Amino acid sequence: MILLLTGTPGTGKTLVGKVLSDRLGLELLEISDLVRKWKCYLDVEDDTYIVDIECLSKHLKGRDDYILVGHLSHLLELDADWVIVLRTNPKELEERLKSRRYPEDKIRDNLESEALGICSYEAREIYGEKVFEVDTSGKRPEEVVSEILDVIWGRRKGYYGIDYLEEYYGGEGNAPVREDYPTHGPPDLSPHPSSRSHIHGHRI
Ligand SMILES: Nc1ncnc2c1ncn2[C@@H]1O[C@H](COP(=O)(O)OP(=O)(O)OP(=O)(O)O)[C@@H](O)[C@H]1O
Ligand SMILES: [Mg+2]
Numbered sequence: 218m219i220l221l222l223t224g225t226p227g228t229g230k231t232l233v234g235k236v237l238s239d240r241l242g243l244e245l246l247e248i249s250d251l252v253r254k255w256k257c258y259l260d261v262e263d264d265t266y267i268v269d270i271e272c273l274s275k276h277l278k279g280r281d282d283y284i285l286v287g288h289l290s291h292l293l294e295l296d297a298d299w300v301i302v303l304r305t306n307p308k309e310l311e312e313r314l315k316s317r318r319y320p321e322d323k324i325r326d327n328l329e330s331e332a333l334g335i336c337s338y339e340a341r342e343i344y345g346e347k348v349f350e351v352d353t354s355g356k357r358p359e360e361v362v363s364e365i366l367d368v369i370w371g372r373r374k375g376y377y378g379i380d381y382l383e384e385y386y387g388g389e390g391n392a393p394v395r396e397d398y399p400t401h402g403p404p405d406l407s408p409h410p411s412s413r414s415h416i417h418g419h420r421i
Contacts, residue, residue, distance in 0.1 A: 218243065218282060220369075221290040223340060224303035225331040227313045229353050229361065233303060234286040236362045241284070241369075248273065248287025249421045268419045289419060291340035291348075300344040301365055302337045304379045306354040332385035341377065349375035 220243070222230050231247065238245035248268070252258055257272035274293045277285070285293070291300050305313070307328045314324045330336070340348045349368050353361045367373035 218299070219295055219297045220284045220299045220301065221293070221295070221297050221340075221344075222284055222286045222301050222303070223288055223291040223336050225305070225310065225336060226288055226327050227310050227317065227319075228303035228305045228331070229313075229358060230286045230288070230303055232358045233353070233361050233365070234284055236358055237365060238284050240362060240366060244283040246277075246283050246285050248285065248289055251276070252421060265420050268421055270419065287421070288336060289421070291336060291343060292419075294343075297344060297347060299369060300340050300348045301368070302340055302348060302350045303361070304334075304337070304350050304352050304354075304381075305331060306352075307332050307381050307385045309354050328385065332381045334380065334382075337377070337379070348377060350377055350379045352379055 218241070220237075220241075222234050222237070224230055234245055234247075237243075249266075251273060252266050252268055255272065255276050257269045257276065258266040259269050260267040268289055270289065270292050274295060277293065277295055285295070285297075291302070310331055311324060311328055314327060319327070337348065337350055351361055351364050351368070356364075364373065368375050
Protein backbone atom coordinates (compact mmCIF):
# COMPACT_ATOMS: atom_id res chain seq x y z
CA MET A 218 0.00 0.00 0.00
CA ILE A 219 1.19 3.49 -0.82
CA LEU A 220 -0.27 6.33 1.22
CA LEU A 221 0.56 9.99 0.64
CA LEU A 222 0.13 12.20 3.69
CA THR A 223 -0.01 15.85 2.74
CA GLY A 224 -1.27 19.18 4.09
CA THR A 225 -0.12 22.69 4.90
CA PRO A 226 2.93 22.92 7.22
CA GLY A 227 1.79 22.56 10.84
CA THR A 228 -1.25 20.40 10.17
CA GLY A 229 0.51 17.50 11.91
CA LYS A 230 1.78 15.29 9.09
CA THR A 231 5.00 14.22 10.82
CA LEU A 232 3.32 13.52 14.14
CA VAL A 233 0.37 11.68 12.59
CA GLY A 234 2.61 9.90 10.06
CA LYS A 235 4.67 8.30 12.85
CA VAL A 236 1.64 6.89 14.66
CA LEU A 237 0.04 5.79 11.39
CA SER A 238 3.16 3.94 10.23
CA ASP A 239 3.24 2.03 13.54
CA ARG A 240 -0.43 1.13 13.26
CA LEU A 241 -0.19 0.02 9.61
CA GLY A 242 3.30 -1.45 9.81
CA LEU A 243 4.39 0.65 6.85
CA GLU A 244 7.72 2.35 6.32
CA LEU A 245 7.65 6.09 6.91
CA LEU A 246 9.35 8.30 4.35
CA GLU A 247 9.68 12.07 4.86
CA ILE A 248 10.10 14.12 1.68
CA SER A 249 12.49 16.49 3.45
CA ASP A 250 14.83 13.57 4.26
CA LEU A 251 14.60 12.08 0.77
CA VAL A 252 15.37 15.40 -0.92
CA ARG A 253 18.68 15.59 0.93
CA LYS A 254 19.49 11.87 0.72
CA TRP A 255 18.91 11.63 -3.04
CA LYS A 256 19.95 15.22 -3.78
CA CYS A 257 16.56 15.81 -5.41
CA TYR A 258 16.69 19.59 -5.53
CA LEU A 259 17.09 22.17 -8.23
CA ASP A 260 18.56 24.85 -6.00
CA VAL A 261 19.37 25.67 -2.38
CA GLU A 262 18.95 29.16 -0.94
CA ASP A 263 19.65 29.82 2.74
CA ASP A 264 18.95 26.22 3.73
CA THR A 265 15.73 26.20 1.66
CA TYR A 266 15.58 23.53 -1.00
CA ILE A 267 13.73 23.94 -4.31
CA VAL A 268 12.50 20.38 -4.68
CA ASP A 269 12.92 18.36 -7.86
CA ILE A 270 9.61 16.49 -7.88
CA GLU A 271 10.51 14.38 -10.92
CA CYS A 272 13.71 13.17 -9.28
CA LEU A 273 11.76 12.01 -6.20
CA SER A 274 9.14 10.25 -8.36
CA LYS A 275 11.89 8.40 -10.26
CA HIS A 276 13.60 7.21 -7.08
CA LEU A 277 10.32 5.92 -5.64
CA LYS A 278 9.14 4.12 -8.81
CA GLY A 279 8.72 0.40 -8.25
CA ARG A 280 8.73 0.74 -4.47
CA ASP A 281 5.71 -0.33 -2.42
CA ASP A 282 4.42 -0.30 1.14
CA TYR A 283 5.24 3.10 2.52
CA ILE A 284 3.73 6.31 3.82
CA LEU A 285 5.15 9.37 2.12
CA VAL A 286 4.94 12.46 4.32
CA GLY A 287 5.26 16.05 3.18
CA HIS A 288 3.33 19.01 1.84
CA LEU A 289 4.60 18.17 -1.67
CA SER A 290 3.88 14.42 -1.52
CA HIS A 291 0.65 14.76 -3.53
CA LEU A 292 2.60 16.25 -6.45
CA LEU A 293 4.63 13.09 -7.05
CA GLU A 294 3.47 10.74 -9.77
CA LEU A 295 3.12 7.48 -7.87
CA ASP A 296 0.79 4.52 -7.87
CA ALA A 297 -0.73 5.71 -4.60
CA ASP A 298 -3.72 3.99 -3.02
CA TRP A 299 -4.66 6.81 -0.67
CA VAL A 300 -3.96 10.53 -0.51
CA ILE A 301 -4.81 11.92 2.91
CA VAL A 302 -4.85 15.70 3.27
CA LEU A 303 -4.67 16.92 6.86
CA ARG A 304 -6.65 20.12 7.38
CA THR A 305 -6.57 22.50 10.34
CA ASN A 306 -8.70 25.49 11.19
CA PRO A 307 -6.48 28.55 10.41
CA LYS A 308 -6.95 29.89 13.97
CA GLU A 309 -5.58 26.69 15.46
CA LEU A 310 -2.92 26.43 12.77
CA GLU A 311 -1.75 29.94 13.64
CA GLU A 312 -1.21 28.91 17.26
CA ARG A 313 0.72 25.82 16.21
CA LEU A 314 2.95 27.79 13.83
CA LYS A 315 3.51 30.56 16.38
CA SER A 316 4.66 28.04 18.94
CA ARG A 317 7.11 26.74 16.35
CA ARG A 318 8.45 30.33 16.14
CA TYR A 319 7.83 30.67 12.43
CA PRO A 320 8.42 34.19 11.05
CA GLU A 321 5.27 36.23 10.62
CA ASP A 322 5.27 36.27 6.80
CA LYS A 323 5.72 32.50 6.68
CA ILE A 324 2.83 32.06 9.10
CA ARG A 325 0.60 34.27 6.95
CA ASP A 326 1.56 32.39 3.78
CA ASN A 327 0.73 29.08 5.35
CA LEU A 328 -2.57 30.31 6.80
CA GLU A 329 -3.58 31.64 3.37
CA SER A 330 -2.63 28.34 1.76
CA GLU A 331 -4.74 26.47 4.31
CA ALA A 332 -7.70 28.85 3.92
CA LEU A 333 -7.54 28.45 0.14
CA GLY A 334 -7.18 24.67 0.48
CA ILE A 335 -4.25 24.54 -1.92
CA CYS A 336 -2.96 21.07 -1.03
CA SER A 337 -6.45 19.58 -1.32
CA TYR A 338 -7.11 21.32 -4.62
CA GLU A 339 -3.85 20.16 -6.15
CA ALA A 340 -4.20 16.63 -4.77
CA ARG A 341 -7.72 16.34 -6.15
CA GLU A 342 -6.55 17.50 -9.59
CA ILE A 343 -3.95 14.75 -9.67
CA TYR A 344 -5.36 11.90 -7.59
CA GLY A 345 -9.13 12.49 -7.90
CA GLU A 346 -11.25 10.08 -5.84
CA LYS A 347 -8.25 8.77 -3.93
CA VAL A 348 -8.08 12.04 -1.99
CA PHE A 349 -9.61 12.35 1.49
CA GLU A 350 -9.44 15.22 3.90
CA VAL A 351 -9.24 14.73 7.64
CA ASP A 352 -9.84 17.68 9.93
CA THR A 353 -7.30 17.75 12.77
CA SER A 354 -8.79 20.79 14.55
CA GLY A 355 -9.35 20.15 18.24
CA LYS A 356 -8.26 16.52 17.92
CA ARG A 357 -5.34 14.66 19.38
CA PRO A 358 -3.00 13.03 16.85
CA GLU A 359 -4.27 9.57 17.92
CA GLU A 360 -7.83 10.61 17.05
CA VAL A 361 -6.68 11.84 13.67
CA VAL A 362 -4.97 8.49 13.07
CA SER A 363 -8.18 6.62 14.02
CA GLU A 364 -10.13 8.66 11.48
CA ILE A 365 -7.60 7.90 8.77
CA LEU A 366 -7.75 4.17 9.62
CA ASP A 367 -11.55 4.29 9.49
CA VAL A 368 -11.38 5.74 5.98
CA ILE A 369 -8.86 3.11 4.84
CA TRP A 370 -10.73 0.18 6.40
CA GLY A 371 -14.04 1.40 4.99
CA ARG A 372 -15.74 2.04 8.32
CA ARG A 373 -16.14 5.69 7.48
CA LYS A 374 -16.98 7.39 4.22
CA GLY A 375 -14.14 9.48 2.90
CA TYR A 376 -14.61 13.18 2.96
CA TYR A 377 -13.61 15.98 0.66
CA GLY A 378 -14.70 19.61 0.81
CA ILE A 379 -13.46 21.25 4.00
CA ASP A 380 -13.63 25.02 3.50
CA TYR A 381 -12.04 27.58 5.81
CA LEU A 382 -12.24 30.45 3.32
CA GLU A 383 -15.17 32.31 4.84
CA GLU A 384 -13.90 31.82 8.36
CA TYR A 385 -10.44 33.13 7.48
CA TYR A 386 -11.38 36.02 5.23
CA GLY A 387 -14.69 36.88 6.91
CA GLY A 388 -17.14 36.46 4.06
CA GLU A 389 -17.38 36.25 0.33
CA GLY A 390 -15.50 38.73 -1.81
CA ASN A 391 -12.81 39.48 0.76
CA ALA A 392 -10.44 36.76 -0.32
CA PRO A 393 -7.57 37.98 -2.47
CA VAL A 394 -7.29 36.72 -6.03
CA ARG A 395 -4.10 34.76 -6.08
CA GLU A 396 -2.38 34.92 -9.44
CA ASP A 397 -0.46 31.78 -8.63
CA TYR A 398 -3.57 29.83 -7.71
CA PRO A 399 -4.96 27.95 -10.70
CA THR A 400 -8.67 28.49 -11.21
CA HIS A 401 -9.02 25.93 -13.98
CA GLY A 402 -7.02 23.26 -15.74
CA PRO A 403 -4.30 21.13 -14.22
CA PRO A 404 -1.98 22.80 -11.75
CA ASP A 405 1.35 24.04 -12.97
CA LEU A 406 3.79 21.50 -11.60
CA SER A 407 6.92 23.42 -12.50
CA PRO A 408 8.75 25.23 -9.69
CA HIS A 409 7.42 28.71 -9.17
CA PRO A 410 10.39 30.70 -7.85
CA SER A 411 8.59 34.05 -7.94
CA SER A 412 5.90 32.86 -5.55
CA ARG A 413 6.07 33.77 -1.86
CA SER A 414 4.34 30.59 -0.93
CA HIS A 415 6.42 27.70 0.32
CA ILE A 416 3.79 25.39 -1.05
CA HIS A 417 3.74 26.83 -4.55
CA GLY A 418 7.46 27.37 -4.76
CA HIS A 419 8.03 23.64 -4.14
CA ARG A 420 10.26 24.66 -1.27
CA ILE A 421 11.07 22.73 1.86
N1 LIG B 1 -3.60 17.09 16.34
C1 LIG B 1 -2.78 17.98 16.91
N2 LIG B 1 -3.17 18.66 17.99
C2 LIG B 1 -2.38 19.56 18.56
N3 LIG B 1 -1.14 19.87 18.15
C3 LIG B 1 -0.69 19.24 17.07
C4 LIG B 1 -1.49 18.26 16.39
N4 LIG B 1 -0.79 17.80 15.34
C5 LIG B 1 0.38 18.48 15.37
N5 LIG B 1 0.43 19.32 16.41
C6 LIG B 1 1.56 20.21 16.74
O1 LIG B 1 1.73 21.09 15.65
C7 LIG B 1 3.09 21.23 15.33
C8 LIG B 1 3.31 20.76 13.92
O2 LIG B 1 3.17 19.37 13.82
P1 LIG B 1 3.99 18.56 12.72
O3 LIG B 1 5.44 18.87 12.81
O4 LIG B 1 3.61 17.12 12.84
O5 LIG B 1 3.40 19.22 11.39
P2 LIG B 1 3.81 18.98 9.86
O6 LIG B 1 2.54 18.96 9.10
O7 LIG B 1 4.69 17.78 9.77
O8 LIG B 1 4.63 20.29 9.51
P3 LIG B 1 5.77 20.47 8.36
O9 LIG B 1 5.07 20.46 7.04
O10 LIG B 1 6.36 21.81 8.66
O11 LIG B 1 6.75 19.36 8.52
C9 LIG B 1 3.86 20.43 16.36
O12 LIG B 1 4.28 21.31 17.38
C10 LIG B 1 2.87 19.44 16.87
O13 LIG B 1 3.14 19.08 18.20
MG1 LIG C 1 6.66 17.56 9.14
